[in-house]
Amino acid sequence: MVSRPELIGDLGAVSSTSPLASSAAMAVLEQGGNAFDAAVAGGLVLQVVEPHSNGPGGDVAIIAQRSGEENASVICGQGPMPGKADLTHFTGLGLRQIPGSGLLPATVPGAMGAWLRLLADFGKLPLETVADPAIGYATRGYPVMADTAKAIGALVPLFEDEWASSGKTYLVGGRAPAAGERLANPDLASVLRRLVSEARAGSADRDAQIEKAGRVFYEGFVAEAIDGFVTSTEVLDASGHRNKGLLTGDDLAAWRADVEPALRGDYHGLTVNKPGPWSQGPVFLQQLALLEAHDLRSSAPDGAEYVHLLTEAAKLAFADREAWYGDPATHPDPPLTTLLSPEYNATRRLLIGDRANPSPAPGVLGGRTSEVPVVEPDPVPDWGGDWMDQLQSGMPTVVLRATLDPGDTCALVVADRHGNLVAAVPSGGWLKSSPVIPGLGFPLGTRGQTMWLVEGHPNAVAGGKRPRTTLSPTLVSRDGRPYLAFGTPGGDRQDQWTLETFLAVAEFGADLQQSTEVPLFHTDHFPSSFTPRSRRHGTLVVEAGIGSEAVAELRRRGHVVDVVPEMSMGAKACIVGVGRDGFLRAGAGPRGRQAYAVCR
Structure with a gap:
């Protein structure tokens, strides 16, 4: 049962991790400001x-798209x-x-x-x-x-x-x-x-x-x-x-x-926009590229097959994140064209079997190799x-x-009556x-x-270089027009949790509020981006809403399953959308009782 209804309006839609921020944003829309104001x-x-969770001394990743423009832009904060x-x-x-x-x-x-x-x-x-x-x-x-x-x-x-x-x-x-x-x-x-x-x-x-x-x-x-x-x-x-x-x-x-073009990927007729490899954003697109050939709708979104597929795709994408992502301004050859290509992902997809992969490795790109650093705390x-x-x-x-x-970082998404969309994840x-x-x-x-203290790694420390951030807002366009904007707190888990939210809408027809309340899961197989870089090899964390039968099957497939209480993950998903009917819609995840959506 969904905790609250999807909100619908035609003046503006806001969702954020704070009721005070959501109310302030809506007040600006009521004063004649646009989504970006x-x-x-x-x-x-x-x-x-x-x-x-954030402050003026911190950072933010923002994606914005005007209603009359086909392409989205990323502002790197x-x-x-x-x-x-x-x-x-x-x-x-x-x-x-x-x-x-x-x-x-x-x-x-x-x-x-x-x-x-x-x-x-x-x-x-x-x-x-x-x-x-x-x-x-x-x-x-x-x-x-x-x-x-x-x-x-x-x-x-x-x-x-x-x-x-x-x-x-x-x-x-x-x-x-x-x-x-x-x-x-x-x-x-x-x-x-x-x-x-x-x-x-x-x-x-x-x-x-x-x-x-x-x-x-x-x-x-x-x-x-x-x-x-x-x-x-x-x-x-x-x-x-x-x-x-x-x-x-x-x-x-x-x-x-800087303002730069968003990194784009296609998924079943939708264009998904993410920040570049100075963030972890490309892992969202890599996961979609790996999953696109699978018939996800034939699986239940809380079933073992679905959870297994998404988890194995995440493990492969995050292996590449750890090995290949870094600031393209100072590491000028990030291999994103290859990492997001159909050919590369067709090959990587073959690594997803019926059982959990205990040691997913980064891909070899044109004879080049890179490693996931292992550094003792x-x-x-x-x-x-x-x-x-x-x-x-x-x-x-x-x-x-x-x-x-639970609870780290912030999220804020806004849609206005003109069809403008913006998504931001400050921290x-x-x-x-x-x-x-x-x-x-x-x-x-x-x-x-x-950043790593490992010489030669794409995310190795250097003066004037951007650390690879976990901040990863998402903006989706449909038919060349802004459609969805969403984000969540969650550190390394952001692009796993928001993928589950997005697929609830794109594959299973959930409304925006329903999409924020699906049972969540994530893998902790790879090192955290934050010190002391903890990791849990092979561990799959699932909310109890997944169900005992699915958990048993996941364990049979070789996953080390950690079951946590229902609705207990740190996600506070914030999502807004622009419908073909002219209505604006919003949802706010109930986890942590903090995220808040407003529509007018």
């Missing part, structure tokens, strides 16, 4: 009200590593992996630049209008989400003893705020107001104001504050040592968010506190009883990533942890 408004609100970052710096500190916390893994904050680029190139409202809701919540306060309260509560000793600037921002009288308690961020409010005021002071022209706001952030007082803190402060991180970072104001000044320091366990896990989650508490700069920059009210992102 609304997305920026919602995205800035997410930075304020979901600090456990993944900032690069500092220019001084190289392999020898980290290995010289005795590290085998880049820590998941502190200042060593800090990258250029890309989120603000990407939101500004979306507003400038696709929106029509002024910056002050779309920034107003976020400024209001930062100034007057917002009700603290349960996940935020839990994250702060786990980090209180760290904030008291080591990361004092974070304690000043997020503790209330030396304690963690309770869920639902009002919490303001006056420093962040001041930053946002100053961006708007300095932009307005420079020009009356909308586009010039947005450009000026970008310069103020990346070359002005924000960059100066980041440079001053990072280059002069030793910060305790997951290594158990206090280290300075490498990020400088020059790194920020040299960067701007660094020793865990004994600081005698649960907060160090939190730092050891580089994901924006609270570690509880050796599990990851980075979360509470446990690094200390709040004094005076700014937000920490830096630590996406650098996803």
Whole structure:
């Protein structure tokens, strides 16, 4: 039984991981803004009200498509590593992996630049209008989400003893705020107001104001504050040592968010658009290419055959991700043409048998080989506190009883009455990533942890290189027009969970809300993108809604099946669509009781 109905309207449709962000985005649509204006408004609100999952110091991947254009565009909000970052710096500190916390893994904050680029190139409202809701919540306060309260509560000793600037921002009288308690961020409010005021002071022209706001952030007082803190402060991180970072104001000044064509794949008459190999997005397209020749509709979406096929396809696609993906700007020969070709996937498809493949390997491409790195984690320091366990896990989650508490990253999707569509997955700069920059009210992102300290690997650390991100929004077009936009939190699992959501619509005719509530499953066979790079060989995690008979059959086929309670995965799927009938539709996954859809 579905928990709620699919929402239908004709003015606008919004779905995000926060009711406050969804409401702010809808308010902008009601003021005459388009989907892109609304997305920026919602995205800035997410930075304020979901600090456990994202912030202005983090990153975002965005896909946008105008109703009158056949092709979708990707805005890359993944900032690069500092220019001084190289392999020898980290290995010289005795590290085998880049820590998941502190200042060593800090990258250029890309989120603000990407939101500004979306507003400038696709929106029509002024910056002050779309920034107003976020400024209001930062100034007057917002009700603290349960996940935020839990994250702060786990980090209180760290904030008291080591990361004092974070304690000043997020503790209330030396304690963690309770869920639902009002919490303001006056420093962040001041930053946002100053961006708007300095932009307005420079020009009356909308586009010039947005450009000026970008310069103020990346070359002005924000960059100066980041440079001053990072280059002069030793910060305790997951290594158990206090280290300075490498990020400088020059790194920020040299960067701007790029707009690039979306990577495209066809699936049964639909065009699926994803970010490029600086993200994990191509694995979604690789999975579809492997599955396209199978008659999925002949299987039940909660049956053993269906789960087995999708899992084996995921294992092959993720093997290629680990071996071949990296920043194409600095690793200029990513073999995507081959990896997504019908010929390559016809050969790879032959590797999917009736039994689980215990050791799926990356493909050999034109005689070239690449490997999945195997690197032992660094020793865990004994600081005698649960907060160090939190730092050891580089994901924006609270570690509880050796599990990851559901909920990391954000998602936001918007459709408007003109037929425009946009999907965004913001993350980075979360509470446990690094200390709040004094005076700014937000920490830096630590996406650098996803790079390998392995020379020659496509995702090996290098100065000015983008780490391969897990952020992976999806936009689907039909007959050359925008059709669906969706995304979810979930780290490495995003492109497995959203594939299951998409196939529920494309293969089984589910409505958008139904698609967010199908029983979920994923493989943990390959290393996590986040330190300490944990993995579980051969493990298939399924929600109990899959059913005991299917679980027994999957085990017979050789899968190591881990059954978790129904609706307990960390997915908070957000999905909107534009119908041929002119109606806009939206759904929001009920897991975590947080995602929220609005239609008018």
